[in-house]
Amino acid sequence: MKPLFLLLLLLLLAIALVSADLRVGFYNSSCPQAESIVRAVVAENFRNDPSITAAFLRMHFHDCFVRGCDASILIKTTKKKPSERSAGPNLTVRGFEIIDEAKSRLEAACPSTVSCADVVTLATRDAVALAGGLNYAVPTGRRDGLVSNPDEVRLPGPQLPVPQALQFFTAKGLALEDMVALLGGHTVGVAHCTFFRDRLSDFQGTGAPDPTMDPSLRAKLIQTCGPTPKPLEKDPAAFLDQSTSFKFDAQYYKQIVANKGVLKIDQVLALDNSTARIVSGLASDGEGFQRKFADAMVKMGSIEVLVGSAGEIRKKCNAFNKSP
Incomplete structure (x- = not known):
């Protein structure tokens, strides 16, 4: 039996055992x-x-x-x-x-x-x-x-282009479609101004704003963030979904299609050739987004889990049962 085939067989067996637990x-x-x-x-x-x-x-x-x-x-x-x-x-x-x-x-x-x-x-x-x-x-x-x-x-940072961000996800067994669906969780998220401030006035050291950002959103974010950076604990935050900020829906995708992504990683999803079609599909199919998000969450929740007798069942979540 060839070593590569044997390795793949063992990997599939390990996945099956985790799924069984x-x-x-x-x-x-x-x-x-x-x-x-x-x-x-x-x-x-x-x-x-x-x-x-x-x-x-x-x-x-x-x-x-x-x-x-x-x-x-x-x-x-x-x-x-x-x-x-x-x-x-x-x-x-x-x-x-x-x-x-x-x-x-x-x-x-x-x-x-x-x-x-x-x-x-x-x-x-x-x-x-x-x-x-x-x-x-x-x-x-x-x-x-x-x-x-x-x-x-x-962890993948908010400034990464799609190919580099994808590397983090594929390393964990997640596909491109999973990454796009999981980032849809930003529909209820916020981000501190420090993570997107450069897009407002000095994008990548150009001395100009990010040309991919909608001007009306930029004006709104400038008002939110103020003229000068602040320490993280005092830094204002902006909703990543400027429309239905607390509702779990597909509005996030509709906004990034309209160049209203707050974080760079959000906006490039709608612009990159590898993800633009997926984003467009989710923007027009709210129910489809919900299903794909749920499927991706279940996949993410299975990453490198401990099962059987591995690890422990903590009595308190903020401390190990015994100090390591």
Whole structure:
């Protein structure tokens, strides 16, 4: 048997084994109320702050793209041990206290049963549904990781062109269509001015604004951001969907088709030859976007997961059961 064929066979077997361990209704016997507990906590918080949908989407993405979907992003940084939370891209990730609240209720109902990695996945799905997205089925059965290292946090930046951004996604087993669908989560997102300020007046050091940005959007963003940069903690933010900012719909795609993308990565999706057709299709098919987004989220939620006896089931999401 040729070595390459054997390697592919082993890879397919590994994927099959993971798929067998991740399944819809994993907690039906061990903790039947698990999903309803998470849903209730998310709903309570969503009523007061609908922006948690964007927060969970970002948290889930940042978790899965570093060491896989293992809740490593939830570990608190201490004086002795930094964690993923202290890495630059994660300094504005939020919603940790809601995950902690859901975990606390789960521990009261079913001690040491439901993983924090599954809580993040379920909470994200529930927040998307509350914002008007599909209430898609989520396979569960993940285990929590034992490592959280800020040096391992490498995520695609908002200034990347499509080919370079795609490399991050294909490295995780996701296709071009998955990337375009997942970026549709920006329909409920925001971005600090520091991540797009150059597009307003000094694009790529030219001394002029980005010519691909709609002038009316540019004028609005200049008013939002002000004339001078600010520290990140004081930096204003702008909605990435300027139309239906808290509704999970396909308006994001319609806006980037009209050159109203706030982040550079958003706008280039509508302009790049490899993605323009996909963007146009999603812009005109809201239901199609919802289905493709849900499918891509399930795929992303399966990245490098720990299953079986790997890792642990944390008692608290913000700390390992035993200090590593």
